[in-house]
Amino acid sequence: MKKDANIPYKIYLSENEIPKEWYNVRADMKNKPAPLLNPGTLQPMTADDLRPVFCDELIAQELDDTTPYIPIPQEIQDFYKMYRPAPLVRAYCLEEKLQTPAKIYYKFEGNNTSGSHKLNSAIAQAYYAKQQGLKGVTTETGAGQWGTALSMACSYFGLDCQVYMVKVSYEQKPFRREVMRTYGATVTPSPSTTTEVGRKILAEHPGTTGSLGCAISEAVEAESKQEGYRYVLGSVLNQVLLHQTVIGLETKAALDKYNITPDIIIGCAGGGSNLGGLISPFAGEVLRGEKNYQIIAVEPASCPSLTRGVYAYDFCDTGKVCPLAKMYTLGSGFIPSPNHAGGLRYHGMSPVVSQLYHDGIIEARSVEQTAVFEAATQFARVEGILPAPESSHAIRVAIDEALKCKETGEEKTIVFGLTGTGYFDMVAYGKYNDGEMSDYIPTDDDLKAGFDGIPHFPGNEF
Amino acid sequence: MKKDANIPYKIYLSENEIPKEWYNVRADMKNKPAPLLNPGTLQPMTADDLRPVFCDELIAQELDDTTPYIPIPQEIQDFYKMYRPAPLVRAYCLEEKLQTPAKIYYKFEGNNTSGSHKLNSAIAQAYYAKQQGLKGVTTETGAGQWGTALSMACSYFGLDCQVYMVKVSYEQKPFRREVMRTYGATVTPSPSTTTEVGRKILAEHPGTTGSLGCAISEAVEAESKQEGYRYVLGSVLNQVLLHQTVIGLETKAALDKYNITPDIIIGCAGGGSNLGGLISPFAGEVLRGEKNYQIIAVEPASCPSLTRGVYAYDFCDTGKVCPLAKMYTLGSGFIPSPNHAGGLRYHGMSPVVSQLYHDGIIEARSVEQTAVFEAATQFARVEGILPAPESSHAIRVAIDEALKCKETGEEKTIVFGLTGTGYFDMVAYGKYNDGEMSDYIPTDDDLKAGFDGIPHFPGNEF
Structure with a gap:
């Protein structure tokens, strides 16, 4: 050879x-990514708008498009060393x-x-949720890597973890589900009857096997109805x-x-x-x-x-x-x-x-x-x-x-x-x-x- | 922490x-492990007795209880570097x-x-089979790690790989089976009707879910009936x-x-x-x-x-x-x-x-x-x-x-x-x-x- x-x-x-430190590429972009908009007002989402949904520190990271390097907290660095x-x-x-x-x-x-790579962000998001004194987090998962990663991260920090799993994956990948349960998470197939949005989607598309977009809606709704919870996401943001x-x-x-x-x-x-x-x-x-x-x-x-x-x-x-x-x-x-x-x-x-x-x-x-x-x-x-x-x-x-x-x-x-x-x-x-x-x-x-x-x-x- | x-x-x-180099602990044992015996004659198995079943170089390793260090061939060292x-x-x-x-x-x-660790021996056994100019190998697998490892090793060296998989695992672990197939192996649930010994065991214990012992018998028989094949084993030896x-x-x-x-x-x-x-x-x-x-x-x-x-x-x-x-x-x-x-x-x-x-x-x-x-x-x-x-x-x-x-x-x-x-x-x-x-x-x-x-x-x- x-x-x-x-x-x-x-x-x-x-x-x-x-x-x-993590590197924030937005700091070097002349054309910044466009801000998130409030769908009602069509105005850029502020930190206050986002606070009911996301953890405070993660909102700061979400909105910061000028700081090139952001320190990785020691606890996250320690976890990174495990893998x-x-x-x-x-x-x-x-x-x-x-x-x-x-x-x-x-x-x-x-x-x-x-x-997968998903653990890199899961541990960070779980850490900031724990720092904020939250009880738990909700999320969606498609193929299951993100849900698994978040389950692992939450079990490490002793947080409750509620996962909405796209139904087609829930059925085709029962073992992924068991991995999440082994780490202490609860896993619900999406769309489900546990949320209003899930029931609405099911009524409109009775045979649907779900999608990441549906599962996100359910996880966000589930978060909004529980004290001490926030929603976390495994990609896009x-x-x-x-x-x-x-x-x-x-x-x-x-x-x-x-x-x-x-x-x-x-x-x-x-x-x-x-x-x-x-x-x-x-x-x-x-x-x-x-x-x-x-x-x-x-x-x-x-x-x-x-x-x-x-x-x-x-x-x-x-x-x-x-x-x-x-x-x-x-x-x-x-x-x-x-x-x-x-x-x-x-x-x-x-x-x-x-x-x-x-x-x-x-x-x-x-x-x-x-x-x-x-x-x-x-x-x-x-x-x-x-x-x-x-x-x-x-x-x-x-x-x-x-x-x-x-x-x-x-x-x-x-x-x-x-x-x-x-x-x-x-x-x-x-x-x-x-x-x-x-x-x-x-x-x-x-x-x-x-x-x-x-x-x-x-x-x-x- | x-x-x-x-x-x-x-x-x-x-x-x-x-x-x-591998380390041969037998060289340092005052009480050597007892030799394998021919079940017919009750005499120690010689290299010639073993030759129809095992690869020549592996027989030499099997019988050598005096050499403390045995060099690892370069090709195996190269493969080891992959994992x-x-x-x-x-x-x-x-x-x-x-x-x-x-x-x-x-x-x-x-x-x-x-x-699992099984790959450490699988790659060595596949290497020696290839060196000897064989077409392929037969083996058994229980939980499936060994069969997977051997499939990987055989695909690397271009050898045919035939795996008898304990029936209970074959049924409970269809994904293991697919991994082996992805690496090009053929997988047969054991006991099977493809061998005499399998048919005999099935006749005696119709509902059996198999055992490693049964699967070994089948793999050895399968090897004996094909030109250019040898049997390989993932443990014990x-x-x-x-x-x-x-x-x-x-x-x-x-x-x-x-x-x-x-x-x-x-x-x-x-x-x-x-x-x-x-x-x-x-x-x-x-x-x-x-x-x-x-x-x-x-x-x-x-x-x-x-x-x-x-x-x-x-x-x-x-x-x-x-x-x-x-x-x-x-x-x-x-x-x-x-x-x-x-x-x-x-x-x-x-x-x-x-x-x-x-x-x-x-x-x-x-x-x-x-x-x-x-x-x-x-x-x-x-x-x-x-x-x-x-x-x-x-x-x-x-x-x-x-x-x-x-x-x-x-x-x-x-x-x-x-x-x-x-x-x-x-x-x-x-x-x-x-x-x-x-x-x-x-x-x-x-x-x-x-x-x-x-x-x-x-x-x-x-």
Whole structure:
């Protein structure tokens, strides 16, 4: 096997090299992400508007678009040490399999029980809830990684954790549910009859298998009806991207340690938190005019918010109880095909990622799921790790780019985010193994139906 | 949180500190483990006797009880680098939760897709099969870790992999099956109608959910009927323990790096490979009179081969097609209660571990499964990692010992092997979460029925 003598298989930082500050890319953006709007008044949401829903300190982080570095509290740093630093792995075996001159690296965030990067923000959000003296938090989960991560974080700090889990995942992934219960969380399939919004959605769409947008509405309502609770979210929001920058900062530190400069950085994008966290420090260099990278967001062809959505203010949830966010969106009424495996099913995209995409700092591609599982299987067989379907979207494009290098002979350095493991996705892998997986691409009419639900008001043309 | 300033949460070795040789503890044993016997002649099995079943190089390792260090081939070292070194973790959070003065460390072997230590031997066995120019291998798997590990190893080297999976696990763990298929293996529930021995066992015990002993018989028969195939085994044999010493050697290197001397070393024991691999370097020091450690093997109360078995020559498999091994055994006809979750269901115990136990180098304890899951849940909630039920037997005793220290005020250093993760054991966790888990302890009559199947011949008194 070819091997760069100086580059190990896995670049580990030492514990004292784990970042002690998160990086807030908004501070370096000339075009700031648009503020959240109050859907009633269409005015920007203030800290006071947000206080009934979110923890105080998280609101401060949500609204702060000027402070570049935000200290990570010691208790969170301590927790990070239980599963971080995450390795940056040189994919020597994949390179050899592809016979590519490209150098491929992946940042592996799956070495913890949530099986994904989600724990990076879960522990931060649980910490601030605990600091504020709250009793517990409510949340939604799609594929289940976020709910698992939050359950772990809450059990660590002794907080109650109530999870609304998208019904299709609740049924297809009973084991995810049990992991959350093992960590002490209560898990309710969404839409449920436990909330007004859930009952309304069920009445309108009796057979629905749910969506992240529905589950968010239910979790927000559940929070509002309990004393001492707040709502927490696993993606999309600025605060979540901020916490996830620990991924990008570690990646950059590991690359710097060996004087490696990437040409291409690739991440999968559902709500945008992993992608945003991975790319922030690199996007910051681009924004400051210091460096130039090709940064690629990869989304499923079945839920193509960046590549086929519109850039507009839209509701973050199906029940329309949340503020409006300006983002690339398919419309909050867009319910992704249940055919699509795993996460990345959110109708919108993080405002930060949306703005960076709008400004040409990053590009986007959509890929179909059979091609994704083909890449996942190829990767698993040589690199050992069984990747999550979500992460495998990034693998697909990394392999595509490496194969282009094979054509051209270019020795590009490719870095991609391997956000997690696929241990709880074996139903989907089974379908692929049995040749029973199919692709789904929404028609223009499907998309139009979603766009029709986006609110129209002056300044929200699309 | 109390924290030793110099001891990080996780002690990682660098890649060049991964062992380059395995340690063969038999070389330091005055009382060598008894040789395998040909069940027909009752004579020791020679290399020639074993050649139709096992790979040549593995036979050499199996029979070598004098060479203390055996080089690890470069290709295996390269593969080890994909998931090793495994961290030695200081369980600061568990210590705080227990309020114990004890210092607890665990060697975590779950950071790979097999979810366990099994990959350490799987890759070695696949390598030697490939070197010999074979087409493929057959094996059995119980809980599924070994089958997964072997599938990964075979896919890496391009070998065919045929797995006989204990029927109860095949049905309860469909996802394990899919992981193996994703890596290209064929998986057959055992007992099956594809082998003579399987049909015979099915005729005698129509409703049986299988056992490791049955599956071994089937895999050996399947190997014997195909050109270019050999049989490989995931535990019990000397060669497997040898490969697993990479666990103990890394553990010892990590402890030495920080001048830590353990008082107690704890491992769970099914067939004995993880335990043997973890303790070998420490047992070696005891055997050579250099050090003294309390070494504890932990087994399930439902399958108590060390604590309630007899030390005698017995069949390794239910179908009695394998050689006889001298070991602590419950009789090859002993079929563990299907009530018992996870692995550690083998009727016998590695001859090396058996001899060390017989000579008082190690001690043994049995624990009941509800107590094991209680410890597992307690551990998961503070240390983050969701442990495998097998590994949790060791956690149970580690916690018990730490609580004793709390009583006495002793600051003992406890090291235990955390062999893997429980992601595929959520049915069992679910039962525990629902309060529906019960314990099973075989009666003396149950055991007597097993003992009655052990062969009697001169020199095999028990």
